[in-house]
Amino acid sequence: MSAVAGVSPDPSVRTSRVVRCQARVLRRRSLTHDTVELVLGRLPGSPPLLGRAGQFAVLTAPGLDRPRAYSFARDPAQEAPGEHTFVIRLVPGGAMSGWLAGGDRIGEIVELAGPLGRFGLDDHAGAMIFVAGGSGMSVTRALLQAAVRRQVPRDAVVLHGARTAADLYAGAELAQLAAGWHPGARCAVAEVLSDEPDDSAWAGPRGLVTDYLRDAVLTDLHLNIANASAWLCGPAPMIAAADTVLRAAGVAPSRIHRDVFEDASSPAPVIDNRRCVLCDECLLVRPVDGCIVESSGFEVAVDGGVAGPCALVPGATSGLYYNSLVIDPERCIRCSACINACPHGAIDPGYPRRTETLRQPA
Numbered sequence: 001m002s003a004v005a006g007v008s009p010d011p012s013v014r015t016s017r018v019v020r021c022q023a024r025v026l027r028r029r030s031l032t033h034d035t036v037e038l039v040l041g042r043l044p045g046s047p048p049l050l051g052r053a054g055q056f057a058v059l060t061a062p063g064l065d066r067p068r069a070y071s072f073a074r075d076p077a078q079e080a081p082g083e084h085t086f087v088i089r090l091v092p093g094g095a096m097s098g099w100l101a102g103g104d105r106i107g108e109i110v111e112l113a114g115p116l117g118r119f120g121l122d123d124h125a126g127a128m129i130f131v132a133g134g135s136g137m138s139v140t141r142a143l144l145q146a147a148v149r150r151q152v153p154r155d156a157v158v159l160h161g162a163r164t165a166a167d168l169y170a171g172a173e174l175a176q177l178a179a180g181w182h183p184g185a186r187c188a189v190a191e192v193l194s195d196e197p198d199d200s201a202w203a204g205p206r207g208l209v210t211d212y213l214r215d216a217v218l219t220d221l222h223l224n225i226a227n228a229s230a231w232l233c234g235p236a237p238m239i240a241a242a243d244t245v246l247r248a249a250g251v252a253p254s255r256i257h258r259d260v261f262e263d264a265s266s267p268a269p270v271i272d273n274r275r276c277v278l279c280d281e282c283l284l285v286r287p288v289d290g291c292i293v294e295s296s297g298f299e300v301a302v303d304g305g306v307a308g309p310c311a312l313v314p315g316a317t318s319g320l321y322y323n324s325l326v327i328d329p330e331r332c333i334r335c336s337a338c339i340n341a342c343p344h345g346a347i348d349p350g351y352p353r354r355t356e357t358l359r360q361p362a
Ligand SMILES: Cc1cc2nc3c(=O)[nH]c(=O)nc-3n(C[C@H](O)[C@H](O)[C@H](O)COP(=O)(O)OP(=O)(O)OC[C@H]3O[C@@H](n4cnc5c(N)ncnc54)[C@H](O)[C@@H]3O)c2cc1C
Pocket: 056, 068, 069, 070, 071, 072, 086, 087, 088, 089, 090, 091, 093, 094, 095, 096, 097, 098, 117, 135, 138, 139, 260, 261, 262, 263, 264, 265, 266, 334, 335, 336
């Protein structure tokens, strides 16, 4: 809710759900030619980051202009006390992944903010379908670890799509997790390669992981598709394709959970102030200062005596009294935390970029 100008905020009211802590890079393991696993250890005195499998944290590194989001790569409940594991894929020319994965950062201090996101295991009883692309396997692994820890009695299919055998890194761990699955249920794992050379020794499935999902997995008569849930993690195009395949096969859209690894090349989400009720939920989870701007300024276009849509006045951002919110695309890191938090569906990642239209004044 917007605050009233001149009234001091109640100090007992939490203004953010985001915990910030300092952590040191403790260990580094090279997983593939472009992917590393980093283990960070919270510094003594820093508050704990109590996340669950499927969530993510936002990392700030020294000298970089803005943070980036990284998923917890292990089930937080099974981490050593104070430790957080991340899997980072080096993006060519990428600032943060280059810093984290491109060199030896052991001993460096970073800031972690989180835990964020609503992605996680659900409580349904039907089959579980996991589709991971590239580094999306990190969060999938965390979900599988949590499912084994909880001994979830549901059949599961786990697909990891990668380009070549050189891009795979989780096969042995996935086999171990499948072996520890609930004894009353099945867990099948497949790694699917899209660009593996024809003459290589690879004997597993080839092609797009989403084609394999459609042609080999969803035709499995043992899977009760109507009752299934799916978890899609990784790059946006793979998630969109898997979503289409699953919906066409009859998986309920509400049971398709998506964790899109957006980056700076994705459009920033947009707040539709006609739907926003100023409940502040998005402000409580924003991990970056100023990514969502509170504004008290608007201009009303009057046409023939009738008030039209309002347009934001960028400078009028008191933060104390506001009647409209706007996402600053320059500060937004595309983490989706606000989209997940909005109970009114007022923040949309898919809106075309346009001049923001604001609430009509009463
Ligand atoms: C919820 C979530 C979880 C994630 N989890 C992981 C994870 O577990 N592991 C992982 O490796 N990644 C993960 N990511 C992606 C991660 O946050 C970073 O986006 C990624 O590491 C790239 O960051 P970077 O700084 O290296 O690249 P950047 O420097 O941000 O560049 C990324 C891409 O955007 C392009 N670009 C840069 N600036 C602009 C601009 N202004 N306009 C258009 N394009 C631009 C670059 O050319 C490049 O292709 C996750 C993302 C989200 C949202």
